[in-house]
Amino acid sequence: MAILELTKAEKEKILVDIARLAAAAGEGAQRICGGPSNIKSVILTGEDIANIRDAILPLCGDDGRLNMYMYGDWKGLDEVIKNDEPMAILVMGTDATRSHLGWNCGACGFATCGEFNKHAREVREGPTRGRGTAQGGPCCMWLLQDFGIAVVTAAAAVYEMGVPTRIHTSFGSMAVACGYLDGCMQALGISVGPWRLGTWDEWYNRPTMKGTFSLEDIYGDLWRCFPTHFAGFNGRGRPLTKTDPAWQAKGIYCAHVYDEEYENKRKAAGAKFAEVTAQIRQKVQERRQQGGK
Structure with a gap:
């Protein structure tokens, strides 16, 4: 019987396979609303994880003080990439701004689903296109709960296979901004790995942040x-x-109070973020047109 030694590529393939199984668990999870799933999943590795890292930094500022929490996600990914460690990110997205239910429950703030859909369509087609700081809206509360069920089921599947994981708003938002999940207004990222000892501390206690602030x-x-x-x-x-x-x-x-200095920094960060993500979107679209994965 052969003795097999796991290479970096083989470890990455294992993590990708786990991400695939987790996506299947998430998309196949029991849902409140029933009907066909409107959830999309993509798995990012290598260059695409680097794109997520590069998209995060402008919003944090070079010293991280514009968004200290998101900076933790950036620094974690940066360490993974610098150390050439196997990792995958499962990103799941949906569009909860279109309700097909006709339940007229009022949870969205409108008396009927028809009124909600009319308002949501006007927002989507307006200047902001319904994109908030991290996620989009307005949302049907029931569809949003279904999306949450799918994501936590997928993350639990990764955990059950003994691989460190966490749900990241930042990874999902960056994936949408970079063009990996067109048509999705909400998205969350699930880290699968990295493959190393002590990874639990990486995403929870975040030792890489020690001394930063x-x-x-x-x-x-x-x-x-x-x-x-x-x-x-x-x-x-x-x-x-x-x-x-x-x-x-x-x-x-x-x-x-109005903090002019902070607002100027925030607006400059937003402009830089738009520039960086536009470049990444262009690269992603070119790869798709060329048949690349």
Whole structure:
């Protein structure tokens, strides 16, 4: 009997096969709405993972401070690519902006599915095309729940095969922006690997981020993102803000302000992101026209 040693290519093929099985599990999962599946799946490896990495960075800024959380995903992918490690990304997408149900449940905010579809079509055809920061809308809540069921089922399938995994909003959004899932308004990415010891820490504790930001950076970012977690009792309508252990004596309150410096950085990042993703979309389209996978 032959003794087989797993090469990088063989490891990558195994991860791709696991991603295929996970896609089958996700697309075949039990759904609330029934009917044909409107979920699309793509598996990214090699150059295409590098494209996702390159698309993420402009939104974070070179130092990561524009989006410290997405920067963690960028840095994780960057380490994988630099170390030439086997990995796959399963991206699943859908379009929950078109409802065929006729249930008229009102969960979307409209009295009937017909009213929702009319509004959603106007948004899709408008200047924003319904794209938010990460996902698109407005959405039928039932179709969106079906999509969530499919994605978590796929991620669970990867986990059951003993491979580290996590669901990433960033990977899904970048895949749509780069042209891998045209026709999808919502998308989520599922990391399959990388193939290495201690990968659980890579996507959860993220040791690659150690030393990137100071404690003050992290605390300040959390405070800005989740002010209600740091608010005192709001019985008088203006709760004190818990900036540090002595918060009760300091009398610091939240306020809405226009941050011109941050807005200028954010707009410049958006312009750079549009430039980078347009270049990637062009490459992806050219490969498809040439019959490349």
